[in-house]
Amino acid sequence: MPDPTTVKAALAAQAIETPSWAFGNSGTRFKVFAQPGVPRTPEEKIADAAVVHRLTGVAPSVALHVPWDAVEDYAKLNLFAQDAGVRIGAINTNVFQDDDYKLGSVTNADPRIRRKATDHLLEAVSIMDATGSRDLKLWFADGLNYPGQDDLRDRQERLSAALHETYDRLGANQRMLLEYKLFEPAFYATDVPDWGTSFAHCVELGPKAFVCIDTGHHAPGTNIEFIVAFLLRQGKLGAFDFNSRFYADDDLMAGAADPFQLFRIMYEIVRGEALEPSYGINFMLDQCHNIEAKIPAIIRSVMNIQEATAKALLVDRGALRDAQQSGDVLSANGVLMDAYNTDVRPLLRELREESGRDPDPLAAYHRSGYQAQIESDRAHGQQAGWNA
């Protein structure tokens, strides 16, 4: 059985990155239900992220999304974050909300639009320079709604060109994370639809390019932990966008839809010795809290990932290996399930108390008065949202 001290040390060192946009309003194509107290500025989003980190102790950085989080002075934003107790994490680009991008951004048939989109990617690297951010996260909404609409293969050439130009702009300590997604907003073909496509481009690009796994971006039945294990073997797993889903890219709280799957994913991370921040994987959240309170939902998501990680760390790897080697299917499965069936909440409460935190971050948040404060402070002005 794993040593409790080791388990706790690993959990204490864990780092989960929160997404600035998840603190703002979001919704479906049918309706965005606005919530009171939602941030109006990048600074307010960072402030909210800092609260999550203060309460959980494992959310030390916050990802930005440009132009949603565009500011005049990024160095200043950086200092603001530091003062608030968090770091600026990945820079997420947005080449899907400008009218020009109706038929694609970097894969568009129109060279003018490709140029514009690529320039945005290059600008994001400049923001990385200014903020010290390590990771450039690329997600492209590019794709087709109808067969024949554009040439599938030409679009790969255009994609490759834009990726290369951007990659070449990266500094020595900067990385590119290439996300894939099966569908939405494109409904027939997506230009980076699966991990294989992202992987092939990353290999072509070089050692600073990595695949980013969004747990909600797969076809039904896809075994995500297999992809995790495979990419770890190839040295090409760079990041996660955690969230959960029952159907499509539902963007529910991580661990809410299939906690057993989240555990299996975290087990592959632990088994691959890839949990420590020094390994380099960026464990991000990417979620939409359409109907539930936003800051509590993010706290809950962080806790769900912690619990899955704790269970993964508790797997008796020696016993597991023995059962696997002997071909004892039921025992091997049993070893894994023993860890999964363990109630790790007491261990995590203990861990929080040992670091001077409230054992129950959600209760602490509700007691803190923060929610009432922001609902009052942020009553006026334009609240942040996807289309803000």
Next chain:
Amino acid sequence: MPDPTTVKAALAAQAIETPSWAFGNSGTRFKVFAQPGVPRTPEEKIADAAVVHRLTGVAPSVALHVPWDAVEDYAKLNLFAQDAGVRIGAINTNVFQDDDYKLGSVTNADPRIRRKATDHLLEAVSIMDATGSRDLKLWFADGLNYPGQDDLRDRQERLSAALHETYDRLGANQRMLLEYKLFEPAFYATDVPDWGTSFAHCVELGPKAFVCIDTGHHAPGTNIEFIVAFLLRQGKLGAFDFNSRFYADDDLMAGAADPFQLFRIMYEIVRGEALEPSYGINFMLDQCHNIEAKIPAIIRSVMNIQEATAKALLVDRGALRDAQQSGDVLSANGVLMDAYNTDVRPLLRELREESGRDPDPLAAYHRSGYQAQIESDRAHGQQAGWNA
């Protein structure tokens, strides 16, 4: 082989209902790309629908959506439609875009919100009275994003109560169409997720309640033509919302994603002798033309349904039955495929010419100058869209 005269007569009598909202702007949660010339008022939507009917000859009615298409005087709107050469079709209700409906409408745990939602349904029946519309179409976005969020069974009781109250308000010649949908915007459980749920409520309600099949609202792998055949047998198929999909509720043009499936659906309609308007099925479109030109896309969709119907009518039912009765799998399949593989476009061009129409409705539209006219006329004001 079917008699060509009979086939043409059936095609000439076909009626497809266009949806007012498909002429307006639409999009995904990521972005609505606005198009020039999009209507600003219910009247302008009806005018566009009338163009589609003029060119195709088989789209004599247009469905409205309230409150999107709310007007002061429905009798006047009715006259406007008649003058334009179309009828007002189904009245679609909207209980999903008011802030009150964040956690549901008629299934909401809060009785005040249920009352408000049900009142909206009753008001829609009044609009039917005023417009002479036969069909009340109900689609509920109600559902849950998280397990435990609300009680699944209580919600069925609430749904049933609202449906009964509305059903009781229907006049002698009015019908209720209950649509189902697997998911979106609810991401864990939807209160009317499948045809079985809709069917069970319709049976409970009585002879004026019918199931509406939206071809994009099923789980992957669902055999839609089976549902068509089954509901015809039960006398409970009331309407279609046609569109097509590769993934989820993509709302692409009917026949664009899987023309063979559309043919199989229309074959069950033909086999069930349910194609004639007198049978009572309302063959509606329900689509979102996010990136393609709207009126041409609707014309194209109507033509796609016509082509599928023509092929279905061409099936040699005598030969099919013989092959089926003798257990000759390949021959039976072959008879169906022979009809599907036939190019029916010449036949449909002929049909249009015989009724004094242009054989190519899309070319006729592009030549007509209508698009330039509306782009100029509708340059100002608020264009219609889902969130208008």
Next chain:
Amino acid sequence: MPDPTTVKAALAAQAIETPSWAFGNSGTRFKVFAQPGVPRTPEEKIADAAVVHRLTGVAPSVALHVPWDAVEDYAKLNLFAQDAGVRIGAINTNVFQDDDYKLGSVTNADPRIRRKATDHLLEAVSIMDATGSRDLKLWFADGLNYPGQDDLRDRQERLSAALHETYDRLGANQRMLLEYKLFEPAFYATDVPDWGTSFAHCVELGPKAFVCIDTGHHAPGTNIEFIVAFLLRQGKLGAFDFNSRFYADDDLMAGAADPFQLFRIMYEIVRGEALEPSYGINFMLDQCHNIEAKIPAIIRSVMNIQEATAKALLVDRGALRDAQQSGDVLSANGVLMDAYNTDVRPLLRELREESGRDPDPLAAYHRSGYQAQIESDRAHGQQAGWNA
């Protein structure tokens, strides 16, 4: 919080039915891997089922499959079961393994084959008379591989006729359970593909006909607990075939693929007050242990269902209702997750000890010597399997 004594009492009264065929060899279309010690006769299957009951205390009955379990004297088989400490449960019919059934059984276009299939169903009722079995379980492999192969609607008429004839033969205390399945072995259309189809036929048949939910027989994304809740509301849920799946009808051990889903299903049972045997639901297993040891796998499956049930019973229903009524999404979800995250294994160990059983049924089985005994005793003769 639920009272521990009540929880334990409910768990002690629980009854799970094991399937005789799961003790025999099974496999995929690619290969059946035979296991040593597998039973050769119905009696040996019953003996194995009795061991499972002896060790778990909650598996008091065993379902039979005819003709796989056909014997000369069913009254004698009944006595054999009683002596072994178990009851004979549902009688499962088999109208899919005779050469005549290549194109269907009760829905076959050939009346001779329909007659033969229906006669088999009637014979199964006679076996119920002889064994005192309450439940006739019907699963039809009937369906089509190719569009056009047969007439979808005619097949429903034929199905209905066979069901009515069989229903009319049922005694006063006998029930019919109609199972549905999306696909396999039919690959285009299945004649009873979903719960809606089964439900509609059961309603048409009358009060002794009930739907049977096999947890592996749904399209991807189907919310099974919704179906449970809905059928309970309609009074038409008669039975479960428990197993688990990642992809199709994988027939893995219950609770192995998605333990959270199994918990949600059992929660709807508890919430519907339908757990007690007196309510009438037959909680059966229907699994294939292709690569894992069979008796241990069945023990494990029974334990998995027990654990899911224990968690469902631990849900604080008062707190849940309060959170649901107040529209507090996160708290309501939290109440459910609190129960799910509880480690119920100590409680179940306690329960077993209190009834004089070993707290660890799997360890007890391995210590018992039973496996070595059957491997020796059953070394010769024809071992039972699907194609035996």
Next chain:
Amino acid sequence: MPDPTTVKAALAAQAIETPSWAFGNSGTRFKVFAQPGVPRTPEEKIADAAVVHRLTGVAPSVALHVPWDAVEDYAKLNLFAQDAGVRIGAINTNVFQDDDYKLGSVTNADPRIRRKATDHLLEAVSIMDATGSRDLKLWFADGLNYPGQDDLRDRQERLSAALHETYDRLGANQRMLLEYKLFEPAFYATDVPDWGTSFAHCVELGPKAFVCIDTGHHAPGTNIEFIVAFLLRQGKLGAFDFNSRFYADDDLMAGAADPFQLFRIMYEIVRGEALEPSYGINFMLDQCHNIEAKIPAIIRSVMNIQEATAKALLVDRGALRDAQQSGDVLSANGVLMDAYNTDVRPLLRELREESGRDPDPLAAYHRSGYQAQIESDRAHGQQAGWNA
């Protein structure tokens, strides 16, 4: 518009490989329905394949499966094929039907079993040497049914080792085709589940390793023509296993379930200039004719691929490019659909007549007396089947 002479020349040069096993009995896990006249030996399978080629003119080679098609003297079998008018195509290995392979073959935790499996692969290369076959086709049933059953990553190492050893054994003109499959017979994780995994291994192996796309081996919603286009760009598409499906790996006749998809796939082949045999793609069938007559089903499948290819060749690529470049979504889609909606059967009948064949291969087969002959000749002996 494409020149008819060019189109016909391309169609005349097309080559589709038939699979020896599809002439034998097959079924589902529930039942194998035997058919009269099914071959009993590799020679009889080759004879049947030769009939398909004689009638269609585009099926010049037949794939073998060892050990199903193992013979003493492969050189002699080769001559037999030549005399019959066909070539021996890909050699398919079988490391899934020996009892040793219950928990995997080349990825098994047991080194003895890995050795045995790899030796079989090496032996297959020897058969290639003897028959002059160019392609070694590898499909591994290897995978897990339960989480924890074995280590996902270790299995990749073992797979890689076996692939390397086999690859190193290939002669200068021999190739390795690595097939992937989402699931079945493994129900939790498959060791080569998707094109990305196959691709990564092929890149690692070198220029003689290629991906094989089985059209039935994907998750629901996967865009297969995208994979075709992507692999062509990477120079790593080596072969197809054609068949069709509505649900899982249904192995129905190619083009039977979604003829539009088959057309889109063939369009990417045509667009990538990869149709000609000299390009190197092996267009194989891999199907199971469980309920339909086998030779006619294979003829029909070949014809379906021909029809899809003819339509793909008829796409007006100049017009398509113009519409794509101008961002005209509907016109671009329209150009593709115009080709798809064309009835190409007259063209193909013409082509057959020009090469001295019957325009209707199925009718010609039925008239030929071959079926009666084989039913009589092969009445005795052990008929070929998957478990033969």
